[in-house]
Amino acid sequence: MNQEYIKADNWSIIEEGFDQETVKSSESLFSLGNGAMGQRANFEETYTGPTFQGSYIAGVYYPDKTRVGWWKNGYPEYFAKVLNAPNWIGIDVLINNEPLDLFTCTAVKDFRRELNMKEGWYKRSFIATLPNNGAKVQVVITRFLSLDIDEVGAINYNVSPLDQDVEVTFVPFLDSGITNEDSNWDDKFWNTTEVHSKDNRAYIQAHTMKTNFKTCTFMASELLLDGKILNVEPNAKQKETWVGHTYTQKVKQGGVITLHKFGGYTVSRNHKADALVEAANSVLDQVSQLGFNALLEKQKEAWAAIWQMSDITIEGDEKAQQGIRFNIFQLNQTYLGTDPKLNIGPKGFTGEKYGGSTYWDTEAYCIPFYMATKNQNVARNLLRYRYEHLEKAIENAQKLGFNNGAALYPMVTMNGEECHNEWEITFEEIHRNGAIAFAIYNYYRYTGDYSYIPEMGLEVLIGIARFWHQRANYSEAKNKYVILGVTGPNEYENNVNNNWYTNYLAKWCIEYTVKQLHKVKDGYPDDYERIVGHTRLTSNEIDKWEEVAKGMYFPYSEKYGVYLQQDGFLDKELITVDKLDKMERPINQKWSWDRILRSPYIKQADVLQCFYFFEDHFSQEMLEKHFDFYEPFTVHESSLSPCVHSIQAAKLDRMDQAYQFYLRTSRLDLDDYNKEVEEGLHITSMAGTWMSIVEGFGGLRIIDDKLSFNPRIPNKWKSYSFKINFRNRIIKVTVSASGTKFKLDGHEQMSIRYKGKRLELNPGEEISA
Amino acid sequence: MNQEYIKADNWSIIEEGFDQETVKSSESLFSLGNGAMGQRANFEETYTGPTFQGSYIAGVYYPDKTRVGWWKNGYPEYFAKVLNAPNWIGIDVLINNEPLDLFTCTAVKDFRRELNMKEGWYKRSFIATLPNNGAKVQVVITRFLSLDIDEVGAINYNVSPLDQDVEVTFVPFLDSGITNEDSNWDDKFWNTTEVHSKDNRAYIQAHTMKTNFKTCTFMASELLLDGKILNVEPNAKQKETWVGHTYTQKVKQGGVITLHKFGGYTVSRNHKADALVEAANSVLDQVSQLGFNALLEKQKEAWAAIWQMSDITIEGDEKAQQGIRFNIFQLNQTYLGTDPKLNIGPKGFTGEKYGGSTYWDTEAYCIPFYMATKNQNVARNLLRYRYEHLEKAIENAQKLGFNNGAALYPMVTMNGEECHNEWEITFEEIHRNGAIAFAIYNYYRYTGDYSYIPEMGLEVLIGIARFWHQRANYSEAKNKYVILGVTGPNEYENNVNNNWYTNYLAKWCIEYTVKQLHKVKDGYPDDYERIVGHTRLTSNEIDKWEEVAKGMYFPYSEKYGVYLQQDGFLDKELITVDKLDKMERPINQKWSWDRILRSPYIKQADVLQCFYFFEDHFSQEMLEKHFDFYEPFTVHESSLSPCVHSIQAAKLDRMDQAYQFYLRTSRLDLDDYNKEVEEGLHITSMAGTWMSIVEGFGGLRIIDDKLSFNPRIPNKWKSYSFKINFRNRIIKVTVSASGTKFKLDGHEQMSIRYKGKRLELNPGEEISA
Numbered sequence A, B: 001m002n003q004e005y006i007k008a009d010n011w012s013i014i015e016e017g018f019d020q021e022t023v024k025s026s027e028s029l030f031s032l033g034n035g036a037m038g039q040r041a042n043f044e045e046t047y048t049g050p051t052f053q054g055s056y057i058a059g060v061y062y063p064d065k066t067r068v069g070w071w072k073n074g075y076p077e078y079f080a081k082v083l084n085a086p087n088w089i090g091i092d093v094l095i096n097n098e099p100l101d102l103f104t105c106t107a108v109k110d111f112r113r114e115l116n117m118k119e120g121w122y123k124r125s126f127i128a129t130l131p132n133n134g135a136k137v138q139v140v141i142t143r144f145l146s147l148d149i150d151e152v153g154a155i156n157y158n159v160s161p162l163d164q165d166v167e168v169t170f171v172p173f174l175d176s177g178i179t180n181e182d183s184n185w186d187d188k189f190w191n192t193t194e195v196h197s198k199d200n201r202a203y204i205q206a207h208t209m210k211t212n213f214k215t216c217t218f219m220a221s222e223l224l225l226d227g228k229i230l231n232v233e234p235n236a237k238q239k240e241t242w243v244g245h246t247y248t249q250k251v252k253q254g255g256v257i258t259l260h261k262f263g264g265y266t267v268s269r270n271h272k273a274d275a276l277v278e279a280a281n282s283v284l285d286q287v288s289q290l291g292f293n294a295l296l297e298k299q300k301e302a303w304a305a306i307w308q309m310s311d312i313t314i315e316g317d318e319k320a321q322q323g324i325r326f327n328i329f330q331l332n333q334t335y336l337g338t339d340p341k342l343n344i345g346p347k348g349f350t351g352e353k354y355g356g357s358t359y360w361d362t363e364a365y366c367i368p369f370y371m372a373t374k375n376q377n378v379a380r381n382l383l384r385y386r387y388e389h390l391e392k393a394i395e396n397a398q399k400l401g402f403n404n405g406a407a408l409y410p411m412v413t414m415n416g417e418e419c420h421n422e423w424e425i426t427f428e429e430i431h432r433n434g435a436i437a438f439a440i441y442n443y444y445r446y447t448g449d450y451s452y453i454p455e456m457g458l459e460v461l462i463g464i465a466r467f468w469h470q471r472a473n474y475s476e477a478k479n480k481y482v483i484l485g486v487t488g489p490n491e492y493e494n495n496v497n498n499n500w501y502t503n504y505l506a507k508w509c510i511e512y513t514v515k516q517l518h519k520v521k522d523g524y525p526d527d528y529e530r531i532v533g534h535t536r537l538t539s540n541e542i543d544k545w546e547e548v549a550k551g552m553y554f555p556y557s558e559k560y561g562v563y564l565q566q567d568g569f570l571d572k573e574l575i576t577v578d579k580l581d582k583m584e585r586p587i588n589q590k591w592s593w594d595r596i597l598r599s600p601y602i603k604q605a606d607v608l609q610c611f612y613f614f615e616d617h618f619s620q621e622m623l624e625k626h627f628d629f630y631e632p633f634t635v636h637e638s639s640l641s642p643c644v645h646s647i648q649a650a651k652l653d654r655m656d657q658a659y660q661f662y663l664r665t666s667r668l669d670l671d672d673y674n675k676e677v678e679e680g681l682h683i684t685s686m687a688g689t690w691m692s693i694v695e696g697f698g699g700l701r702i703i704d705d706k707l708s709f710n711p712r713i714p715n716k717w718k719s720y721s722f723k724i725n726f727r728n729r730i731i732k733v734t735v736s737a738s739g740t741k742f743k744l745d746g747h748e749q750m751s752i753r754y755k756g757k758r759l760e761l762n763p764g765e766e767i768s769a
Helices: A020-029 A273-310 A318-334 A361-373 A376-388 A390-399 A432-447 A452-471 A500-523 A525-535 A539-550 A593-598 A607-613 A620-633 A641-651 A655-666 A683-697 B020-029 B273-310 B318-334 B361-373 B376-388 B390-399 B432-447 B452-471 B500-523 B525-535 B539-550 B593-598 B607-613 B620-633 B641-651 B655-666 B683-697
Strands: A012-016 A037-039 A055-057 A061-065 A078-082 A091-095 A107-116 A121-129 A136-145 A152-161 A166-175 A190-198 A201-208 A214-225 A228-230 A235-239 A242-251 A257-267 A312-315 A473-475 A480-482 A701-703 A706-709 A719-726 A729-736 A739-744 A750-754 A757-761 A766-768 B012-016 B037-039 B055-057 B061-065 B078-082 B091-095 B107-116 B121-129 B136-145 B152-161 B166-175 B190-198 B201-208 B214-225 B228-230 B235-239 B242-251 B257-267 B312-315 B473-475 B480-482 B701-703 B706-709 B719-726 B729-736 B739-744 B750-754 B757-761 B766-768
Touching (some): A152 A273, A273 A719, A318 A361, A318 A655, A361 A432, A376 A452, A500 A607, A641 A655, A655 A683, A739 A757, B190 B235, B190 B242, B257 B273, B312 B318, B361 B376, B361 B683, B376 B452, B432 B452, B500 B525, B620 B641, B739 B757
Antiparallel strands (some): A136 A152, A201 A214, A312 A719, A473 A480, B061 B078, B121 B136, B701 B706, B739 B766
């Protein structure tokens, strides 16, 4: 595969030329999503070559029975799988009765894919010669998933015969006889209950096994000749898990036959289970009335509104520009924040991997992006998601032997239950609890909306504080509280003692919770009473928490003047990454697990993650010392690694290094650094890319309730700009080598900090600083 | 299930009364083996109730593709499975054309099983009433696997009608259409290539998939009426994977119809692959000529010879007597030491679990038993097994990143390749390498046969020393060599640093290897040259090994005056086992894995294992200190735990505690302590039981090339006796409260130590001391 086959472009992702080797990668890169559903860039027509089919419905999953080598007590019984959903995009195309299949066509010319990120559509075009009858046709397909009516997608499929008159047959179809690539026991995931057809519409009702998500997959179609709607009735056929409508039409050389297909899903998550067909018809009524073109216009408007708020421009570096827009585009395709039951899966709607939708990625990496580019309700919904799962987090902790309302949030989840199953992760990577508390703090810091804490957040914090209190134990030997047997963010260490990051978070969580208890008690006495009553919290218990927090142990090296990643880190052979033979990299592909574990190599920020979260707890000198100590041992083999390091390198004024890290995060998928893009995109790390620019280069912080900027710019760039929504005021920041410009929307004045000094912004006025 | 349904008896294992609930457990407890093949106590006739079918051929296994939750680099690709082999014992029995099936019979009276350990046979008898025709028959079946002709087993199946004349049909059959209970991917393990029948003999030729072990499963049968052979030809039938011979005979009320069936396997491990039928015929010729009764007589003689050498008598405690004989019997059924390619599987021939034949159990627990109760060649063969696998151990280490001939023996193996697949075991439980070196030392100490070391052992030691040298690393922080990321014998700790036992073994292995190098150089210069040439060993390399050994770090607590199981052990919450709620036990069933890992609880001797191996390195006072520190944290949830503790408690003169540990090890399976006997027996821990008596109570040691005894006796016992073979001289030791008697066989005088003092033994003379 040509590693960089994607053309550089400011607003589009473009592939030119047909290469069977890139089909699966492009299926990922050109994926579409609208927050409610997603679709890999699979072909509508038959393709008999290698392909990875994927249609996904947000929140619809399957609890696949866990399969492991050796069962450990307490393992979750299932591992939730992102489900491939019934296919609604399929259109069989026959030219003079011969199937169009790019894998068998004798010549495929002018093949081109374009994902237009500005307007939110995907277009594929080519000229193909059929292998048997030799007919040559030009095909242009445009597809999008509507942001306005998020249960529907639309396809405009054009065929134009170039060398002869032909008969074109379109068979738009629905198919629920689909499988998952990822399945532990080859279970059947979908059960089809009804297939039916009426006029130009068709429906398949199916439900997922076990979880019983009922869905109606639906479609409607219309035929156009040379742009004019033909009043034809399709010939309907149906099978057990399939329904298709056949249209056959003679088309003159140079003419254009077009099929408009609308399709999608109505789901029992959002509708009454017995009214899914009715709901589907309501959707189809709306889109039929609008028609393909009007719906596409609305799509462009919707994306314009998103970009209006979230675009980042980069002048002087087209690939960097394309990279950041791709990241922002994919984040918006994945999660729009309207449904508090949804969250941000690490692969979004672009693949099956990382079977589960929510990781600590959301709290640690994604929330800043959504807070700054959306209405603050979106981030609030992400927090509320964890509040809704509190009871299950308490149950999860109980399974592991904790009590009294201690909550351990799952490492991976769909519905609040743990659905990962490696003991060293599930049972030990407990720092995720800390990220969830941090997000509550971060949300209030950014939005100023305290109401979430008395309403919901405080109960989450209490469950988390209880967990840390119980999880730590007193070490007589150290006369301190220790946390034994954990895995930190650096998953290249397992079952270590006193991971500094985890211990620090634990202490912080307890202290932060106690502060919020006081604050809620003073400011929201009714909420306080309700919560204390509900959780049976006593001052005696709080005293015990505080004892643990005060007595927490932190491994530290006098010699190096750094906190140690964990007990015993200095016993390792401390050879820096630059001394490793390149042939040994990436170590996770070249080395056995034990060798990785006893090496000093770090997968992603661990000690430095704490310096990222709590940078105001540490001096610049301390950051430098820790960065200089740990970064040289860091292999960045997690997609979440470069962004934090980029931000810190920028803070240390090491712009070359910051820029290198930025490149690594921003074009991770476009340039397929990890040689795995065909499995799907790395969605959550894309939010980290956004942070690299806004927090790293732009130096955005919230200090004492005020926006603060300390901008830097990579040498290669002429300028860059970003917008942020801060407490319902929109500020545009444009940075160039010569200075920074700020422009505030709205009506009120606002004061910010710029390089440590106060700066007044007047609405509508561009200020150069 | 009635936990203690086995009747106490000095020489037999007896079950009385038919209980469907105990069928699977009894199938384990009444298992037969002869070192070359094994057979669970499955019924010959049809049984439609719950059963666990198991016929096993020594050394015949299947490399089942590894299935784990998350693949770690370096995992072995397969997990070898002990294979259920084609069934040769089957005999369908019909009474008046109705199948005899104990699951459906209306009444089963006088059901009795007896495993006669003295003579090596298994008898089952019962009176059954058939559900439809109501016929009442008495059935007596005797079965054994011949020790003389180890490819064959024999069955004597008697039916006697009690209340009417009946027609009896016997269909002795072979069946290769069998499956494994334990299979990762539901693969087919056997491929049948030929089924045929000639006169009263039949054969199925089949081979294992992948490993391609070719086998001929064979049988011959004869019919007897009232003890007289009937000259009848059976009616042969065959299917794709089955062949049966039908005999039908009218039997008068009170008469006895008997089927003799001989059957077994010839295997390409021992014969030419194309001569298996020929080999089978040769076996059948021999046994047909002898007949059932003469073959049984030979069996009794063979077992008498085994007991002559290995029996332990206990007066005054019938259950203890039965227990120890059961242990000795099963060890001899499992491994007789004649084939250096075989070894001692933890479940022997009694179940499928622990799929793999060789663990460190062999070197750490089994070798003393075989050295003392067999010709020394048997132990030599067990050592040679590892020598034959040296190349594969070097390959295994290479896969994990080691080089220069460093050898890491597998945790579990069939053919020298690793076939276990938990990272914390496979990659980290490396102390197994030390046990293999220790066994070389132990073999020489006991037998005085140094020749093994220049011939084979030294190369094994060099591979092991190289491994330890490379596996340790220099810690600047400690200015010592450390061994990071290991799992010790206590598998309730994973990925710990500086497990004291492992570090101690590593140092000892290097030092012992260097000593042997000098000794071989001086005494066997040709071997030395050959080995140094072959291994390219230089004095510079040896210097580096010694640097590591000399600089090895040992975690130690000044406060407690004990070596620490590993770094950080004292950070745990040190609550002793007696303080645990009984409802929390066994912790491996009640607690999640992370809770077990961070607890101080010990699965089996870890620090104390080192005190067992190297007791002369430590004072009695140190043993006491360490025993008193660690035993209270030990949950003994491994079958290998109580024996070592029993020996040490005896040494500390704590006979009540020693006796309690002894009971726990000796009747582990008979009383089904772990509620899992239906899966098979714990064979390797049975050798530990033997050690508990001989080394623990008897106080046997080898000191300065001399046998030494320091006997003690549990209060409950009147006396006990054991025999040992020490350098081809047989000494019988009889211990009672009043003193100890020694009797030496043979012709030469011999001096031993008794309670530290020299004692001269004259052949044939019993000496009281």
